[in-house]
Amino acid sequence: MIVTLSETAAILASAQRIVITAHQNPDGDAIGSSLGLMHILRSLGKEALVLLDDDIPAIFSVLPGYDIIGRPEVERPVEADLLVVLDTATDRTGDVLKAVHAEHLLNIDHHQTNDGSAEYSYIAPTRAATAEIIYDLMHELPVHLDKAMAMCIYTGLATDSGFFRFSNTTSHTMRAAAELLDHGVEPNVISEALEQKPYQTVRDIGEAIERAELFADGHAAGIFLDAETTARMKSTESFIGMIRVIEGVDIAVVLKTKEEGICRVSMRSKGLDVSAIAVQFGGGGHTRAAGCTLLMSFEEAKRTICEAISQAIRAYHCQGAK
Ligand code: 5GP
Ligand code: MN
Ligand code: MN
Incomplete structure (x- = not known):
């Protein structure tokens, strides 16, 4: 069922125990949008955790919350009110669907090929990154943007837009980035961390x-x-x-x-x-x-x-x- 942005915010607001996941082989948007949403939900007093069924590249250790990303364990399933799947349809999440027993499933994505067939789907192909949707959602919720949220959301925006060079970059992307900079993001710190290569x-x-x-x-x-x-x-x-x-x-x-x-x-x-x-x-x-x-x-x-x-x-x- 396709839902609007405000309905998506209401679904998040009505859940207490929330598990967030994203696609395997996670990129800056998968990790940044997951951690950004986790920080937002925790600031609202919710129990929120991120489970990803893959190794997380060490370059992302610059992001607050990197250390507490967990892996799904099918033998020890987690009970939750809501499972949120970010930056992919539900097919590329590995064992997460088996390892999380959730009452409801919400899919938030910006891929035009996502068919919107999840229980609740918010798909916005005009957004450069799923993190840009997380930014939009933040404005639908009673949240005070802090530096941890800002760094994670910025990382998703920057990596999926090729650091604001690709055709998916819009004035909305740039305005979002500007607000994130106003809340403590240092672009050079993030880009230098992500550029590191052995x-x-x-x-x-x-x-x-x-x-x-x-x-x-x-x-x-x-x-x-x-x-x-x-x-x-x-x-x-x-x-x-x-x-x-x-x-x-x-x-x-x-x-x-x-x-x-x-x-x-x-x-x-x-x-x-x-x-x-x-x-x-x-x-x-x-x-x-x-x-x-x-x-x-x-x-x-x-x-x-x-x-x-x-x-x-x-x-x-x-x-x-x-
Ligand atoms: P990449 O080449 O960076 O792995 O992926 C490029 C884009 O295509 C990303 O937005 C990614 O999410 C999407 N993509 C890559 N592989 C798959 C796949 O197997 N299935 C789907 N649905 N999307 C994919
Ligand atoms: Mn991605
Ligand atoms: Mn993405």
Whole structure:
């Protein structure tokens, strides 16, 4: 059932014990919006905790509440009035749905591919980040914005908007960020913490760039990592940004082989709808950033995604776009 922003605030206000979760392989928005909402709810006197079914990258330790993020335990389920799923539909939350026995489920997300089929769904694709929706919600509740809330919400805003550079950045995003700065956020502290990379990761970026391939007549660029290479490279998040900038490239893709038969695909575009490609394979995302999982061998996955991307590019250029 689709609910409005004020109904979403009312659902939160009427619950006392609230568990918050977000997608696996959590990014700055998943973590920032979860912790931001946790701080908001705690300031209202509620019992709120964050459970994420994955490791949390250490760069996010700059955020207040990082240390108390828990993992779901199916053997020791948690009772709650409300489970809130952020920054994804309920499908990418791992064991959380099994490990939390909640009376109600609320899904808050900004992905255009979210079908709004949760018990309560508030989906706002015009917001750059789920954290931007958390900011909107804060103004619907009797909350005094503090530095902890502001740092977490800012991190979600900044990371999902490419530090206010991507096309999803609006004047509302900027106004929200301005208010967060007025409440103690130091942008340099957050960006410097998030930029930190181990020496080996910087070396891996070098190797990944060496491996980059152009296809679709130079309109697409990809980095394709087999199981051995994926296992060796610990952090691959920054690879796609490196090839997204290549002149003439409409779509950038990174394929990782989690294990033989399970390949993760990330795509970025400069306007072409990559979420439509991801949806063909059961994934989703946004027009310019989307992903999916291909249950096939490395070679087959590489061939499949390259064909789908090439076809989307051909259709795009046939429509007269350049
Ligand atoms: P990334 O490439 O950073 O993993 O994901 C890009 C965008 O697509 C993110 O907004 C992410 O939430 C979404 N996305 C990535 N993988 C999937 C997937 O398997 N399913 C869905 N529904 N969305 C995805
Ligand atoms: Mn996310
Ligand atoms: Mn997001």
